[in-house]
Amino acid sequence: MDEQEYIESTPSVDHPKPIISIVGRPNVGKSTLYNRLTRSRDAIVDDRPGVTRDRMVGVGRVGALPYWVVDTGGIESDDEEIHSLMREQVDFALHDSDAVIFIVDGRDGATPVDFDIAKLLRQSPKISVYLAVNKAEGLDRAMIAADFYQLGLDQPTIISGKNGDGVVRLMNRVLEETEARQSAEQSSYVIPEGVAKLAIVGRPNVGKSTLLNTLVGEERVVVYDMPGTTRDSIHVPFKFADKEYVLIDTAGMRKKSRIDDRVERFSVMKTLRAVELAQVVAIVLDARDGIVDQDNRLINLVFTSGRSLMILVNKWDGMSAYERDQVRAQIDRKFGHMGNIPIEFISAKLGKNIDVIMPLIDKLYDSAMTDMSTGQINRILKEAEEKRNPPMVGNYRIKLKFGHQGGMNPPHVIIHGNQLDKLPQTYQRYLSNTFEREFNMVGTKVRLSLKTSDNPYKPDENSRKSKDKVKYRGGGRGKAK
Incomplete structure (x- = not known):
């Protein structure tokens, strides 16, 4: 998982954000367009081809709807390797995306590599491909577009990733x-x-x-192979102890034989989609590998998303006491700051410690969907403030007036008060931990929104400027007399 992941803390959804991938040969402006769409500078922009080596994943902010945008990375290779790497890049886009933006350089015209990429994209008619002609500033648009009709794709859209010309029009069309x-x-x-x-x-x-x-036993799973809004994620209803659950299944997890190794590497986008749709996320680690960088990034991704989280350390059988102690110490060092996240050590193959998982899922779900009354919230808020006063700001103390619930999954509390914009992160964590403890939450973090009240006695800036003008004019007239 070489991609940089990004996911916002938002309630789970029935329809995940679409995934829009950007493909193209090196140095045509993929990273520049990615940075403009995400309104960030996460992707490296350089005049040298192949600078973006890793795939970048971000939330698109240009257009009418939110979406995932993926910069598939540059191709840096010699002539012998370029075709295999180009195919891998396009395979990623076709397997994991809802739409593909194929970006070309208007100043270079249609190159042989562009023809090769277009040929690969045409082989998958289920995915919509949008041809974006970049770097067309100051050139005849009709003449530039005419050169790219020979690629056999849709109507070319003339854009400038650097200046933003045509980008909004392109994204509105793609998203619609x-x-x-x-x-x-x-x-x-x-x-x-x-x-x-x-x-x-x-x-x-x-x-x-x-x-x-x-x-659940493969023979007991009732499978509804009806795609939702994605091609790679399906709902798998199943029962355990006469209770219903729905698994958000990513392609290849139930029937892995259908997925080859090349597609299996592209798991991060499927993970993002599954996390968006879920209320409870179980992350499986391999105890024999320890906690590798991919595990760390994946756990932080889910933790940041606000989903109720449990960590299952698999393949625990056959390990020595020393190896187990090392893994436990590593987990505590890396994830101890996350608080009430349950961690279980299991052997899925032998069925060891499996019986604790489904009851934990019930607790996590109940925590994610906790209904907090306004009376309970304000009682807890008052007691927390009495035990530990908010800090002073100058000569005045930050005041927490009242709170109420703003949503579930993750549980969301909105707090109103004075000078809350100056409330330290340490005190916010103290309040979150207090709510989690009082409501007996497991594997779930309470998110806070702080609303600062306006000071009615604070002079209005526009009013003050107006008075200053009146005084100045009055003084002037006095002098004239």
Whole structure:
């Protein structure tokens, strides 16, 4: 998982954000367009081809709807390797995306590499491809567009990733058509109210499929292979102890034989989608590998998303006492700051310690969907303030007036008061931890929104300027007399 992941803390959704991938040969402006769409400078922009080596993933902010945007990275190779690397880049876009923006350089015209990429994109008619002609500033648009019709793709859109010309028009078209296509493909399966949506995620080969089969048994899983808004994620209803659950399944987890190694590497986008749709996320780690960088980034991704989280350390059998102590110490060092995250050590293959997982899922779901009354919130808020006063700002103390619930999954509390914009992060964590403890939450972090009241006695800036002008004019008239 070489990509940089980004996911916002938002409630789970029935329809995840579409994934828009940017493909093209080196140095045509993929990273510049990515930075403009995400309004960031995460991707490295350089005149040298192949500078972007890793895929970048961010939330698109240009257009009418939110979406994931992926910079698939530059191709840096000699002539012998360029075709295999180009195919890998396009394969990523086709397997994991809802739409592809194929970006070309208007000043260079259509090159042989552009023709090769276009040929690969035409082989997958299920994915919409949008041809964006970049770097066209100051050139005849009709003449530039004419050169790219020979690629056999859709109507070229002339843009400037650097200046932003045509980018909004392009994204409005991409999102409008993608949304219409997703609505037409929407599944008729409706998840019953009160049923937990579970995602089991992790690196390839850590035992996700084995765990699922051990939990519910492959022959007992009722599978509805009806795609929702994505091609790679389906709902798998199943029962355990006469209670209903829905697994948010990513392609290849249940039937891994259908997925080759090349596609399995592209797991991060499937993970993002599963996390968006879920209420409870179980992350599976391989105890024999220890905590590798991919595990660390994945856990932080889910933690940041606000989903209720549990960590399952698999393949615990056959390890020595010393090896187990080392893994425990590593987990405590890396994830101890996350607080009430449950960590279980299991063997999915042998079924050891599996019986604790489903009750934990119930607790995590209940925590994610905690209904906090306004009276309870204000009682807890008052007691927390009495035990530990907010800090002083100058001669005045920050005051917490009242609070109320703003949402679930993750639980969200909105607090109103004075000077809350100056409330330290340490005190905010203290309040979050207090709410989690009082409501007996497990694996769930309470998110806070702080609303500062306006000071009615603070002089209005415009009013003050107006008075200053009146005084100045009055003084002038006095002098004239």
